[in-house]
Amino acid sequence: MVKYPSGSLAAFRKPVTKKEEHKVRRSYTHRKGVNFSDRGMTLEQQINESNKYYLSEEIAVVHKKPTPVQIVKVDYPKRSRAVIREAYFRQASTTDYNGVYKGYYLDFEAKETRNKTNFPLKNFHEHQIFHLDECLKQQGICFAIIRFASLERYFVTPASFVIHAWREKDKSSMTLKEIEAHSYEIKSSFRPTLPYLRAVDDFIADRERE
Amino acid sequence: MVKYPSGSLAAFRKPVTKKEEHKVRRSYTHRKGVNFSDRGMTLEQQINESNKYYLSEEIAVVHKKPTPVQIVKVDYPKRSRAVIREAYFRQASTTDYNGVYKGYYLDFEAKETRNKTNFPLKNFHEHQIFHLDECLKQQGICFAIIRFASLERYFVTPASFVIHAWREKDKSSMTLKEIEAHSYEIKSSFRPTLPYLRAVDDFIADRERE
Numbered sequence: 001m002v003k004y005p006s007g008s009l010a011a012f013r014k015p016v017t018k019k020e021e022h023k024v025r026r027s028y029t030h031r032k033g034v035n036f037s038d039r040g041m042t043l044e045q046q047i048n049e050s051n052k053y054y055l056s057e058e059i060a061v062v063h064k065k066p067t068p069v070q071i072v073k074v075d076y077p078k079r080s081r082a083v084i085r086e087a088y089f090r091q092a093s094t095t096d097y098n099g100v101y102k103g104y105y106l107d108f109e110a111k112e113t114r115n116k117t118n119f120p121l122k123n124f125h126e127h128q129i130f131h132l133d134e135c136l137k138q139q140g141i142c143f144a145i146i147r148f149a150s151l152e153r154y155f156v157t158p159a160s161f162v163i164h165a166w167r168e169k170d171k172s173s174m175t176l177k178e179i180e181a182h183s184y185e186i187k188s189s190f191r192p193t194l195p196y197l198r199a200v201d202d203f204i205a206d207r208e209r210e
Numbered sequence: 211m212v213k214y215p216s217g218s219l220a221a222f223r224k225p226v227t228k229k230e231e232h233k234v235r236r237s238y239t240h241r242k243g244v245n246f247s248d249r250g251m252t253l254e255q256q257i258n259e260s261n262k263y264y265l266s267e268e269i270a271v272v273h274k275k276p277t278p279v280q281i282v283k284v285d286y287p288k289r290s291r292a293v294i295r296e297a298y299f300r301q302a303s304t305t306d307y308n309g310v311y312k313g314y315y316l317d318f319e320a321k322e323t324r325n326k327t328n329f330p331l332k333n334f335h336e337h338q339i340f341h342l343d344e345c346l347k348q349q350g351i352c353f354a355i356i357r358f359a360s361l362e363r364y365f366v367t368p369a370s371f372v373i374h375a376w377r378e379k380d381k382s383s384m385t386l387k388e389i390e391a392h393s394y395e396i397k398s399s400f401r402p403t404l405p406y407l408r409a410v411d412d413f414i415a416d417r418e419r420e
Contacts, residue, residue: 055344058344060348061348061350063303065276066275066276066277067276067281069277069279069294071279081299083297083298084294084296084297084298084299085295085296086293086295087293087294087297089291089292090276093273094273100317100345100349100350101348102349103314103350104313104315105309105310105313105315131271134265134268134271135271135310137268138270138271138310138312139310139312140271140310140313
């Protein structure tokens, strides 16, 4: 990550004020000849970086939700900021990402596998499936971003398909063929890192036609 | 809170599995003669409880975002779950609540005051104003839920008005009169605790007419 000091990991190192964050965002420069397959970023980093780009260009507002934590004990040392001394991870009740794009509510989960021919359904947890289903009932645009890391292929897979596969008895994975048939593949680009909204555009267009 | 074992605070006491949460939610019973003015709940508790009701009735999917925390050190004691031993509060970059309702993206912040005639604008932070403004550009339904605690009055105040007031030079508060003129007042009911979506319905209807 040394090459990308303004990358998404920065947010985890120290809290930045909103103003600094904007500065970082606006200074985002075009990196020639870099494509997302050789940058050693995790899928989460790729999505976070893309979301920063979408926000700075006023294309969409999508944020990753913070990890839910149950805070038990906090110290307030003199002349320095509060330190959480005892806390526990809580079970999330939603997916990791949501936001708004051209009036549409977006809700998605990001998942990756190193498998080459199928995607194991155990990667999706019950609370994620439940939440996606609830959001679908409210007419949200719900999907998974699925990365086949070894193939460097990325898909926007509609939640309706994922939910259906997940609930099918005796089905442990979605095959790559099935995913290809039911998804919108994300094509590579220089900016943003992972231009998933182009695939979402096609998904929305198909949904409107129905 | 002794009277309400299934109330929203329960979530902070111990993590519950999704299944248990459903059980709790489904067992929600009608409480005769209780109205939200005498229950000693904070605004956040009222909203969280209402969101549980909306979710269980499949009316809307709205969640409070977890507090963002930067985790530095985690212990993994044998035979028990992970304990976070050092963590810090991070600056949020969004409002506290968002979700989806009938295809609309909802985004809001909840604020209360004990003042009787005006609402101090310093209650809104720059990152909240910035975020509401960005979501408005994406056609989200953006607002604040404002509670005048001493008056027991609650308003859904459109973000456009809040942002405008916040940015006005030399303006330190919105008067109750201004808020009345620009908002949708939330009327009391038994279920949910704070039926804010009825006010949001009027807000949406007015916006569609524009």
